[in-house]
Amino acid sequence: MAEPLLDVRALSKRFAGSGDGVFAVKEASFTLQRGETMGLVGESGCGKSTLARLLLNLIIPDQGSVVIDGTVFTGAPRRAQRKLRRRVQIVFQDALSSLNPRMTVGVNIAEPMRLQGLGTATERRAAVRALLDLVGLRAGDSERYPHEFSGGQCQRIAIARALILRPDIVVFDEAVSALDVSIRAQILRLMLDLQQRFGLAYLFISHDLGVVRRVSDRIAVMYLGRIVELGPAEELCRAPLHPYTAALLRAIPIADPRRMRVNDLGLTEGEAARPDKRMPGCAFQPRCAQRLPRCAHEPPALATLSTGRSVACFLHSSADHSTGLTRSDVP
Amino acid sequence: MSSADDVVLEVRDLRTRFGAAHGGIVAVDGLTLQLRRGCTTALVGESGSGKSATALSIMRLIDPPGAIIGGSVRYDGRDLLSLDEIAMRHVRGARIGMIFQDPLTSLNPALSIGGQIAETILAHETVQRGVALQRAVALLERVGIDHAASRAADYPHHFSGGMRQRVLIATAIACNPEIIIADEPTTALDVTVQAKVLRLLHDLQQEMQASLLLITHDLGVVATMADDVAVMYAGRIVEYADVDSIFHRPRHPYTQALLGCMAGIEDDRQAPLEPIAGAPPDLRALPPGCRFAPRCTQALGSCQQQEPALQRLSATHHAACLRLDAMVDG
Numbered sequence: 264m265a266e267p268l269l270d271v272r273a274l275s276k277r278f279a280g281s282g283d284g285v286f287a288v289k290e291a292s293f294t295l296q297r298g299e300t301m302g303l304v305g306e307s308g309c310g311k312s313t314l315a316r317l318l319l320n321l322i323i324p325d326q327g328s329v330v331i332d333g334t335v336f337t338g339a340p341r342r343a344q345r346k347l348r349r350r351v352q353i354v355f356q357d358a359l360s361s362l363n364p365r366m367t368v369g370v371n372i373a374e375p376m377r378l379q380g381l382g383t384a385t386e387r388r389a390a391v392r393a394l395l396d397l398v399g400l401r402a403g404d405s406e407r408y409p410h411e412f413s414g415g416q417c418q419r420i421a422i423a424r425a426l427i428l429r430p431d432i433v434v435f436d437e438a439v440s441a442l443d444v445s446i447r448a449q450i451l452r453l454m455l456d457l458q459q460r461f462g463l464a465y466l467f468i469s470h471d472l473g474v475v476r477r478v479s480d481r482i483a484v485m486y487l488g489r490i491v492e493l494g495p496a497e498e499l500c501r502a503p504l505h506p507y508t509a510a511l512l513r514a515i516p517i518a519d520p521r522r523m524r525v526n527d528l529g530l531t532e533g534e535a536a537r538p539d540k541r542m543p544g545c546a547f548q549p550r551c552a553q554r555l556p557r558c559a560h561e562p563p564a565l566a567t568l569s570t571g572r573s574v575a576c577f578l579h580s581s582a583d584h585s586t587g588l589t590r591s592d593v594p
Numbered sequence: 595m596s597s598a599d600d601v602v603l604e605v606r607d608l609r610t611r612f613g614a615a616h617g618g619i620v621a622v623d624g625l626t627l628q629l630r631r632g633c634t635t636a637l638v639g640e641s642g643s644g645k646s647a648t649a650l651s652i653m654r655l656i657d658p659p660g661a662i663i664g665g666s667v668r669y670d671g672r673d674l675l676s677l678d679e680i681a682m683r684h685v686r687g688a689r690i691g692m693i694f695q696d697p698l699t700s701l702n703p704a705l706s707i708g709g710q711i712a713e714t715i716l717a718h719e720t721v722q723r724g725v726a727l728q729r730a731v732a733l734l735e736r737v738g739i740d741h742a743a744s745r746a747a748d749y750p751h752h753f754s755g756g757m758r759q760r761v762l763i764a765t766a767i768a769c770n771p772e773i774i775i776a777d778e779p780t781t782a783l784d785v786t787v788q789a790k791v792l793r794l795l796h797d798l799q800q801e802m803q804a805s806l807l808l809i810t811h812d813l814g815v816v817a818t819m820a821d822d823v824a825v826m827y828a829g830r831i832v833e834y835a836d837v838d839s840i841f842h843r844p845r846h847p848y849t850q851a852l853l854g855c856m857a858g859i860e861d862d863r864q865a866p867l868e869p870i871a872g873a874p875p876d877l878r879a880l881p882p883g884c885r886f887a888p889r890c891t892q893a894l895g896s897c898q899q900q901e902p903a904l905q906r907l908s909a910t911h912h913a914a915c916l917r918l919d920a921m922v923d924g
């Protein structure tokens with residue numbers, strides 16, 4: 264199999280804080296192929312944005328590395344980092360606040376090019392015009408200011424800015440979460456169109472498994488800093504392996520009163536703990552209805568099963584930490 | 595939407611303006627709605643469609659220069675809009691309990707949660723403080739807070755988002771209201787926590803036989819919770835029906851388009867993503883005629899001339915569209 268475009272190797276990040284600090288990301292590993300979408304799903308505070316920032320080299324991991332197309336991004340020399348940075352771009356949830364309010368839309372979109380010292384002013388303007396057209400805005404919009412645009416339009420502007428350096432990988436961190444359903448569908452369609460045209464690879468982060476399922480080829484499920492399940496999107500949603508993935512799926516209200524009413528919603532004990540306590544066993548154990556005695560003492564490692572799917576749970580026998588697997592990927 | 599004696603609260607032709615009489619916007623423009631005993635009505639619509647404005651108007655909490663400029667809210671044989679402020683204060687919080695959209699601003703950070711619930715009780719009933727505090731603990735238990743007696747002394751920042759929402763629910767039901775208004779009660783919550791809060795709201799409502807007005811933009815929440823559904827667009831109700839009709843026989847092009855977007859997002863990758871073109875109108879510059887016309891795939895020339903009124907299709911189904919006859923059912 265071809266070398267992955269992106270190879271995330273056992274990334275860990277702890278933030279200083281009271282006590283042991285916050286273990287925001289623990290030994291997260293996955294790969295991304297060209298043109299592929301990986302969904303990253305999990306509840307608030309589980310470490311999704313921290314993982315995104317590690318990928319973009321915006322923060323330095325305590326352990327692990329990010330490899331882009333065979334070149335190590337993490338800790339690379341300044342020049343190499345600068346070049347690699349062009350290849351991964353990000354779109355945030357709150358597009359308006361990620362744009363500079365005092366600069367016109369055109370200047371905002373061209374900013375990454377200017378920072379990288381690429382192109383002449385004329386070339387940058389031409390690039391902006393082409394991108395505005397690509398994301399469904401008018402060329403004249405480049406002279407207006409971000410606050411004159413709606414949430415969905417700001418998200419289009421943010422996508423244009425993310426694309427101006429012709430990246431290979433775009434990270435969407437809750438990029439459609441704040442949008443109404445009618446606008447959300449517009450932005451998702453735009454994302455998918457752009458992916459097809461340019462062969463982009465996406466990391467699509469959301470707390471909403473319904474949306475993640477729609478756009479992802481594979482899905483990684485995070486719980487308290489760890490990836491607890493990783494596999495092909497449809498299989499993972501149809502037959503989840505990890506009890507947490509199953510809990511997420513059961514809790515999603517289906518938009519059809521004939522299929523689901525409130526009493527059919529699956530309830531899971533408790534709420535996610537804060538990741539500031541070192542837990543000896545499985546992080547989901549306090550909420551897990553299927554927990555085994557050993558779950559309280561031993562941490563299950565993410566291991567690949569014979570089906571090619573990965574899960575970190577003792578209910579799936581090969582997910583045994585004694586196998587020594589610390590990272591795994593589904594090819 | 596059902597026999598008159600079932601109706602606990604009836605909103606008629608409600609109109610609410612934000613800002614001054616000149617230069618303001620009419621956020622709710624002729625809204626009619628009935629809440630039935632023991633039933634849940636979902637008010638659904640996109641951001642800015644006027645859902646919160648409707649709830650705040652029912653509670654008469656529109657701050658000047660904004661004002662309620664028309665209509666009536668009939669409850670218990672009276673029009674709430676013509677009550678004096680003292681009488682209204684008794685209704686607000688006691689007969690109608692409200693869970694506001696922004697949970698952070700609705701809890702006082704400097705007061706223990708037991709204390710806040712007791713305050714609500716003391717504001718409406720003449721009981722001793724100790725009794726009110728005891729009832730607060732019982733309420734916390736009822737909404738599923740473990741170790742309620744000791745946790746009552748804790749402050750809001752000690753609670754997770756889901757727990758805070760439970761506290762707000764406890765406050766809203768403290769005086770056994772006949773009506774509960776919950777404005778996006780689960781929007782900020784994780785999905786596993788949302789499921790539990792929805793179940794709690796439903797169980798309490800059944801137990802108390804209260805009417806629940808549930809405001810949300812999430813069609814999944816609507817489908818699982820509602821008996822009746824009112825779909826809002828740009829300050830008006832465009833379709834109003836029982837939940838099954840809304841999801842299986844929607845008649846308004848906006849409702850149909852909204853469900854189309856959802857299907858594209860929720861179903862498998864093969865289902866087409868069908869966005870609604872454009873965006874909701876600016877309330878300062880409404881299009882002529884039907885407010886949905888600029889985005890509507892069914893629009894004819896007449897749609898730009900005449901504003902459609904809510905029309906009765908059956909005892910439980912109403913829609914506001916000029917092309918209802920032309921369009922097939924479902």
Ligand SMILES: Nc1ncnc2c1ncn2[C@@H]1O[C@H](COP(=O)(O)OP(=O)(O)OP(=O)(O)O)[C@@H](O)[C@H]1O
Pocket residue numbers: 278279280285286287305306307308309310311312313314470537538
């Ligand atoms: N700079 C920081 N300093 C200290 N703690 C942090 C910092 N950034 C994040 N954290 C903590 O790390 C954990 C993971 O946060 P992160 O923002 O990655 O979660 P998330 O999954 O993106 O959540 P959400 O869905 O709410 O965006 C949280 O407990 C958070 O409070």
Ligand SMILES: Nc1ncnc2c1ncn2[C@@H]1O[C@H](COP(=O)(O)OP(=O)(O)OP(=O)(O)O)[C@@H](O)[C@H]1O
Pocket residue numbers: 612613619621639640641642643644645646647648660695811877
């Ligand atoms: N206090 C206010 N002053 C001026 N305009 C307001 C005020 N509150 C709301 N509006 C405007 O009134 C309209 C309706 O707002 P409302 O808050 O009722 O929408 P909503 O349907 O609750 O939206 P959301 O889903 O975002 O909560 C919007 O255009 C909004 O900008």
Ligand code: SF4
Pocket residue numbers: 846847848884885886887888890891892893894897902914915916917918
């Ligand atoms: S009245 Fe006309 S424009 Fe409005 S929803 Fe009906 S068909 Fe569409």
Ligand SMILES: [Mg+2]
Pocket residue numbers: 311312313436437
């Ligand atoms: Mg985040």
Ligand SMILES: [Mg+2]
Pocket residue numbers: 645646647695777
């Ligand atoms: Mg609102």
